Amino acid sequence: MKLxxxxxxxxxxxxxxxxxxxxxxxADVQLPGMMWGKCLRSPHPHARILRxxxxxxxxxxxxxxxxxxxxxxxxxxxLRLQDIPVLAQGKVRFAGEKVAAVAAETxxxxxxxxxLIEVDYEELPAVMDPTKAMEPGAPLVHEELSAYQGLxxxxxxxxxxxxxxxxxxxxxxxxxxxxxxVLEHTFRTHLAHQGYLEPHAAVVAVDGSDRVQVWxxxxxxxxxxxxxxxxxxxxxxxxRVHVIAVGGDFGGKASLMDIPLxxxxxxxxxxxxxxxxxxxxxxxxxxxxxxxxxxxxxGFRKDGTLIAREAHVVFDxxxxxxxxxxxxxxxxxxxxxxxxxxxxxFLIRAYGVYTNCVPCGYMRAPGQPQVVFAAESHxxxxxxxxxxxxxxxxxxxxxxxxxxxxxxRPLERVRCREVLEAAxxxxxxxxxxxxxNIGRGIGVSFRHVGGSGQANxxxxxxxxxxxxxxxxxxxxGTGTYTLIRQIAAEVxxxxxxxxxxLIGDTExxxxxxxxxxxxxxxxxxxxxxxxxxxxxxxxxxxxxxxxGCSPNEVKLAGGLFSKSRNESIPFAEVARxxxxxxxxxxxRKTYKPKGRSGxxxxxxxxxxxKVEPETGVLQIRRVVTAHDVGTIINxxxxxxxxxxxxxxxxxxxxxxxxxxxxxxxxxxxxGDYRIPCIRDVPAIATELVEDPAGPGPFAAKQIGENGIVAxxxxxxxxxxxxxGVRIFDLPLSAEKIYSAxxxxxxxx
Numbered sequence: 001m002k003l004x005x006x007x008x009x010x011x012x013x014x015x016x017x018x019x020x021x022x023x024x025x026x027a028d029v030q031l032p033g034m035m036w037g038k039c040l041r042s043p044h045p046h047a048r049i050l051r052x053x054x055x056x057x058x059x060x061x062x063x064x065x066x067x068x069x070x071x072x073x074x075x076x077x078x079l080r081l082q083d084i085p086v087l088a089q090g091k092v093r094f095a096g097e098k099v100a101a102v103a104a105e106t107x108x109x110x111x112x113x114x115x116l117i118e119v120d121y122e123e124l125p126a127v128m129d130p131t132k133a134m135e136p137g138a139p140l141v142h143e144e145l146s147a148y149q150g151l152x153x154x155x156x157x158x159x160x161x162x163x164x165x166x167x168x169x170x171x172x173x174x175x176x177x178x179x180x181x182v183l184e185h186t187f188r189t190h191l192a193h194q195g196y197l198e199p200h201a202a203v204v205a206v207d208g209s210d211r212v213q214v215w216x217x218x219x220x221x222x223x224x225x226x227x228x229x230x231x232x233x234x235x236x237x238x239x240r241v242h243v244i245a246v247g248g249d250f251g252g253k254a255s256l257m258d259i260p261l262x263x264x265x266x267x268x269x270x271x272x273x274x275x276x277x278x279x280x281x282x283x284x285x286x287x288x289x290x291x292x293x294x295x296x297x298x299g300f301r302k303d304g305t306l307i308a309r310e311a312h313v314v315f316d317x318x319x320x321x322x323x324x325x326x327x328x329x330x331x332x333x334x335x336x337x338x339x340x341x342x343x344x345x346f347l348i349r350a351y352g353v354y355t356n357c358v359p360c361g362y363m364r365a366p367g368q369p370q371v372v373f374a375a376e377s378h379x380x381x382x383x384x385x386x387x388x389x390x391x392x393x394x395x396x397x398x399x400x401x402x403x404x405x406x407x408x409r410p411l412e413r414v415r416c417r418e419v420l421e422a423a424x425x426x427x428x429x430x431x432x433x434x435x436x437n438i439g440r441g442i443g444v445s446f447r448h449v450g451g452s453g454q455a456n457x458x459x460x461x462x463x464x465x466x467x468x469x470x471x472x473x474x475x476x477g478t479g480t481y482t483l484i485r486q487i488a489a490e491v492x493x494x495x496x497x498x499x500x501x502l503i504g505d506t507e508x509x510x511x512x513x514x515x516x517x518x519x520x521x522x523x524x525x526x527x528x529x530x531x532x533x534x535x536x537x538x539x540x541x542x543x544x545x546x547x548g549c550s551p552n553e554v555k556l557a558g559g560l561f562s563k564s565r566n567e568s569i570p571f572a573e574v575a576r577x578x579x580x581x582x583x584x585x586x587x588r589k590t591y592k593p594k595g596r597s598g599x600x601x602x603x604x605x606x607x608x609x610k611v612e613p614e615t616g617v618l619q620i621r622r623v624v625t626a627h628d629v630g631t632i633i634n635x636x637x638x639x640x641x642x643x644x645x646x647x648x649x650x651x652x653x654x655x656x657x658x659x660x661x662x663x664x665x666x667x668x669x670x671g672d673y674r675i676p677c678i679r680d681v682p683a684i685a686t687e688l689v690e691d692p693a694g695p696g697p698f699a700a701k702q703i704g705e706n707g708i709v710a711x712x713x714x715x716x717x718x719x720x721x722x723x724g725v726r727i728f729d730l731p732l733s734a735e736k737i738y739s740a741x742x743x744x745x746x747x748x
Contacts, residue, residue: 005490006698009636013481013501014245023245026201026217027276034203035064035103037258037265037275038110040117041285042092042099045356045663046126046139049091049119054100056116062109065268066117068100072264077231077256078322079223081150081162081329083142084359086260091124093141093319094356095664096284103265103273126356126663130316131293133160133355141319141354152328156351162321163330163352167406175308175345179299181385187296187374188729189712191316191658192289194363195648195675198247199282204262205272210234212263214241219474220254220514223325225506227256232263241506249476250648251362252287254514255323280668283658287323287361290331291316294374298343300382304393308345311337313371316360317352323361324352333367335406339375340416340444340602341397348406356663362516364645365447365705369652369712373730376443376713380720390442390717391424409448412598413693415628420444420604422687423626427606437611438621441717443710446602446628449695449702452593453513455523459488459531460586461539463579465572467492467499469531472512473524475503478704479637480520484528486633487697491532493559494571518702521633525697527591534587542578543569597695602628603706605646605714611722616738618654620680620715626687630694630701642707643684649711651676654732 017023054066069089076082104110125139138159156164203215221241229236258275265273299308313334334350383393458470481501489496543561544551562568608622632638655674667673694701725744
């Protein structure tokens with residue numbers, strides 16, 4: 001089928017309003033009588049709260065409410081595991097935890113009130129390292145863990161471990177015995193923020209009949225409604241969550257964050273309350289990417305065949321696990337410990353561990369960049385051990401059609417070899433390098449469309465032939481509304497500008513899917529597709545009555561319903577006839593995926609770097625990124641997703657780092673944190689290996705998370721190739737490279 005609208009780089013639906021400054025974000029919401037909410041945070045990583053005196057704070061002019069943990073019900077909240085209090089009660093578990101809150105008429109009055117709150121603490125032993133947190137006798141972050149709602153069962157006996165996952169196949173010990181070589185390495189990754197430019201924000205209004213209205217920088221409005229009802233004991237029917245633009249997400253905007261506290265301040269003050277986190281608060285109390293410790297042990301033969309692998313993956317969750325929605329309350333990224341390779345004998349254990357650090361949540365491809373950095377670095381070390389080319393050893397061990405992943409799911413249409421070879425060819429793998437201390441490195445992985453739930457849309461056609469698609473997916477910047485417009489226009493054969501996309505709220509549908517796991521095109525896109533197909537068929541029936549034939553004789557093409565070449569009726573004329581005849585042209589449909597597709601999207605990154613051995617300064621000269629893609633709905637947004645993810649992966653690999661000293665974050669602004677700017681971005685070359693067999697509409701495949709996953713691994717491998725020294729922990733800072741060079745052998 002030749003597509004006319006799908007596959008074209010049409011402009012973004014929301015683009016004009018964004019560039020004109022008209023898009024409404026949560027911080028822009030203004031309500032009559034609205035107050036500003038702010039909170040006092042703990043300076044200690046672990047301490048008992050002995051006394052909180054907020055008497056003076058309540059006397060500050062303009063202050064309408066002051067709350068402490070003792071004044072709130074003993075509820076704990078969380079996406080799955082309910083372990084975090086709205087305000088600390090009894091003790092604090094990380095430096096940055098909310099201890100008290102105020103609502104005032106101005107931000108200055110709120111800040112003044114916070115400065116007058118007196119808190120006495122008794123400092124407690126703290127644990128910052130996740131591996132030490134698992135040792136016998138380690139300080140317990142949560143003594144009452146067994147009583148929390150949502151705790152995975154059976155509970156784990158290891159100290160501070162709230163989740164343990166295992167995957168295995170074959171006979172591990174036998175595999176090691178049959179191997180010619182066995183190598184073991186440990187890799188560490190760091191604390192990293194999502195880097196969105198809009199901080200968390202919330203506005204909550206409660207009227208006299210306890211009707212609650214919420215505006216929030218959160219991509220999951222229906223989940224917010226559900227959790228507020230369940231965990232705060234509110235009536236679901238009395239909660240309305242408005243769908244509003246989200247200024248960046250990357251996995252970090254799915255939690256309740258300050259919404260419950262806003263609710264309690266609004267109740268206490270009798271006024272609407274707005275809270276907007278500062279970036280200091282984002283970096284000390286947001287839900288960043290988990291640090292990890294990944295230990296890999298692999299047995300292999302002299303010819304490079306992989307035989308056995310044992311993986312021990314520890315994710316540092318920080319002080320709470322409330323920001324993880326998965327049933328096991330852990331990160332699925334651990335399943336990538338076997339990489340894209342056939343390993344007949346393996347055992348993977350993944351631990352979710354509490355420490356007295358910033359609570360962590362989801363970030364683009366949760367857990368996968370950490371584990372792939374370790375697994376792909378480990379692959380280069382295996383190749384080095386037997387003097388084999390890193391590309392050759394990968395090609396030798398790649399997954400094939402029908403192979404099962406660690407979670408048991410079989411793969412279909414595996415395009416890993418094609419992607420890897422395309423990347424290698426474009427990067428000039430094997431060709432001589434020009435200059436000293438230049439290296440190339442490979443990173444390879446894959447992703448499925450993730451998530452579950454259902455997607456809903458309502459489509460209507462007006463009497464003038466205009467198409468309207470109503471949905472409730474928040475705009476997180478990915479271009480979803482543009483894809484919706486293109487899918488509807490393609491099926492109905494109308495110009496895309498004839499399709500309007502409208503946004504509802506939590507009263508529009510009973511529930512809906514939230515963005516995450518690259519699933520929205522596959523789910524909401526599918527919902528639009530099936531709805532548009534039904535609309536086409538319904539209008540074809542109307543056209544048939546106008547043409548005097550049966551509906552199956554009518555074809556729609558180019559905006560014309562035709563019985564034959566000489567008998568056709570324009571789309572708008574059919575719509576007018578239907579309106580006059582009171583033929584309903586409004587359709588609501590729900591799409592639920594039947595299961596996760598066995599078709600994955602494979603991708604490979606090859607980085608070329610130059611290292612200055614005198615200083616350790618790393619220059620990334622070029623990144624080749626190759627992707628196994630299906631039908632591309634919008635080439636511009638598709639390429640934007642690739643390049644944005646690669647740049648985010650570059651930042652994660654080389655510079656972004658939330659620095660923690662003695663349990664306290666010292667990077668308190670984005671200037672200190674350092675996300676890549678345009679001068680940091682190297683040349684990016686993209687190779688697309690097309691295979692229209694994806695689970696999305698028109699056989700589209702996911703793309704959103706792919707570019708970030710293997711970037712750090714490719715850069716780390718390139719650094720090793722350039723200077724002959726292996727860095728086992730991220731980020732790859734100049735200081736770290738210089739120290740490794742001093743301790744290791746000189747650069748070539």
